[in-house]
Amino acid sequence: MTRLIFAANWKMHLGPEGARKFMEEFMEAYRPQSDREVWFFPSAVAVETVAIQLRDRSDVRVGVQNVFWEQKGAFTGELSVSMAKEAGVTAALVGHSERRHVFGETDEETSRKVTALLEAGLTPVLCVGEKLEEREAGETISVVKRQLGVLEGLDPEILAGIPIAYEPVWAIGTGRTATPADAAEVHSAIRTWFGGRGADTGSVKILYGGSVKVENVHALVSEPDVDGVLVGGASLDPAQWATIASTSID
Ligand code: PEP
Numbered sequence: 001m002t003r004l005i006f007a008a009n010w011k012m013h014l015g016p017e018g019a020r021k022f023m024e025e026f027m028e029a030y031r032p033q034s035d036r037e038v039w040f041f042p043s044a045v046a047v048e049t050v051a052i053q054l055r056d057r058s059d060v061r062v063g064v065q066n067v068f069w070e071q072k073g074a075f076t077g078e079l080s081v082s083m084a085k086e087a088g089v090t091a092a093l094v095g096h097s098e099r100r101h102v103f104g105e106t107d108e109e110t111s112r113k114v115t116a117l118l119e120a121g122l123t124p125v126l127c128v129g130e131k132l133e134e135r136e137a138g139e140t141i142s143v144v145k146r147q148l149g150v151l152e153g154l155d156p157e158i159l160a161g162i163p164i165a166y167e168p169v170w171a172i173g174t175g176r177t178a179t180p181a182d183a184a185e186v187h188s189a190i191r192t193w194f195g196g197r198g199a200d201t202g203s204v205k206i207l208y209g210g211s212v213k214v215e216n217v218h219a220l221v222s223e224p225d226v227d228g229v230l231v232g233g234a235s236l237d238p239a240q241w242a243t244i245a246s247t248s249i250d
Contacts (some may be wrong), residue, residue, distance in 0.1 A: 001047040001185065002210060003035045003036065003249075004035060004036040004221060004227060004228045004249070005037050005039055005163060005205055005207055005227060005228035005229075006036060006037070006038045006039070006227065006228055006229055006231070006244060006245040006247075007039040007041065007125070007165070007207060007229065007231065008009060008038070008039070008040050008195045008231055008235030008241055009041045009042075009065065009093065009096070009164045009209075009213055009230055009235065010040070010041060010042050010043060010046075010065075010117065010235065010236060011043075011065070011098070012124075012238070013043070013054070013236055014042060014043060014046055014236070015043065015045055016045060016046045016048075016049040016199070016230055016237045017206075018046070019042050019043075019046035019049045019050050020049050020188060022238050023049075023050055023238075024053075025238035026147070026238040026240065026241060028239060029239055029242035029243075030241075030242040030245055030246060031086075032057070032059045032099075033059075033137075033246070035249075036059070036228070036243070036245070037059050037061060037070070038059065038060045038061075038123075038202055038226050038245045039058065039060070039061045039062070039063060039091060040054075040060070040061070040062050040146045041062075041063045041064065041065050041091075041092075041093055041137070042062070042065075043064070043065070044064055044079050046065055046085050047062055047063075047084070047088065047089050048068065048087040048088055049168065050062045050088075051087060051088025051089065052088065052157045054157060055088070058136060060198055061090050061091055062088060062089055062091075063090065063091030063092050063123070063125065064079060064084045064089050064091075064093070064095065065092070065093050065096065066079065066092065066093065066096070066111065066113075067079055067080065067084055067092050067094075067113055067117065068080060068113075068116075069081075069082050069109075069112035069113050069114065069115065069116040070116075070119075073180055074089060079115055080120060081116045081119075081120040082120060083188065084122070085120055085122060088120055088122060089122065090180075091123040091124070091125055092113070092117055092122060092123075092124055092125065093127060093230075094110055094117070094125065094126050094127065095110040095113075095126055095127045095128065095147065095150075095174055095243075097129055097155075097166075097167055097169045097228045098129045098172075099187045100133070100212060101131075101169065104245060107146065107149065107150055109124070110147075110150050111150035114126065114150055114151065114162075115193060118154075118158060123161065123162070123163065123164075123228050124162055125149070125163045125165055125207075125230070125234075126128075126147075126151065126162060126163070126164050126165070127163075127164075127165045127167055127209070128143075128147035128148060128164060128165070128166055128167070128168075128190075129143075129144065129145045129147075129166055129167040129168045129169050129171075129172075129209075129210070130143040130168055130169065131143075131169045131170065131207075132169065134172035135168065135170065140168075140186060141186065141189050143208055144166065144186060144189065144190065145189075145193060146152050148164070148193055150191065151197075152197070154197075154207065156197060156198035156199045156200070157199075157200075158206075159193065159194060159197055159198075159201040160199040160201075160204050160206075161198040161203070163205040163206070163227075163228075164190055164205070164206045165206075165207045165208075165209050165230040165241025166183065166190060166206060166207070166209070166232060167209035167210050168182075168185050168186075168210050170210075171209075171211050172178045172210050172211070172232065173211070173232060173233060173247055174207065174208070174210075174211060175211050176211060176212045177210055177212065177220075178208070178210060180220050180222070180223045180226070181223075183220060183223060183225075184223040184224075184225045184226065185209070187206045187225035187226055190204075190206050190235045191204060191206060191225060204227075205227040206226065206227050207226070207227060207229055207230045208220050208226050208229055208230070208249070209229060209230035209232070210230075211233070212229045212230075212231045212234060213231075213233075213234040213240075213244070213245070214234065214240060214243050214244055217229060217244050217247045217250075218247050218248070218249075221226065221247055221249050222249050222250040229244070231244060
């Protein structure tokens, strides 16, 4: 069984041409490993380019960074799940902290996106995480549980197939990383939350995100409760990303 997921969130970087060059260099540098998958979340205009380049690779997946829950219609600027699927996408980030805190996405909107993705057979990767003031007030676990609440009521088997990315807001793009022990503590609470809803906790994938880089990735993925990483800045250089995705685990 695949143990680890190394996921790259390119945010608002790399159009189709940049993505094509990136993938050429990455594929040259990265050797597939049976214990892991590499997932890419390019910009919406680059997903098809990446999907085409990766179509023969079962260890690599492509997703979008955001979707809208309606099927189609007068929603200027939005991207439907079926359009993403047609472009070769099999997953989507939902509730990334930049969506929540820059664009004001609510838990209710996150919930509608999760439902739309599941209905279309795509994998939502639900991002959760506390702000600095919430951590300092001792509210980390309660914030994360509130954000997980959008999955409440799902069939346990479906639940177990939804990866969670724990990304403390204060660690994203700041150079500050949670210690492996901090990450493990929250990951363990997330796994317990899944167990409480009947999901097979051994199958649930819980990724850590927040200033992951070559220097700290080994310690993070060596924690038994950390099933992979979601990486922004350090995933933008193909050689560096190949090194991160090739990290050995203890
Ligand atoms: C992210 O975008 O999900 C992220 C964790 O970014 P960074 O690695 O740059 O902190």
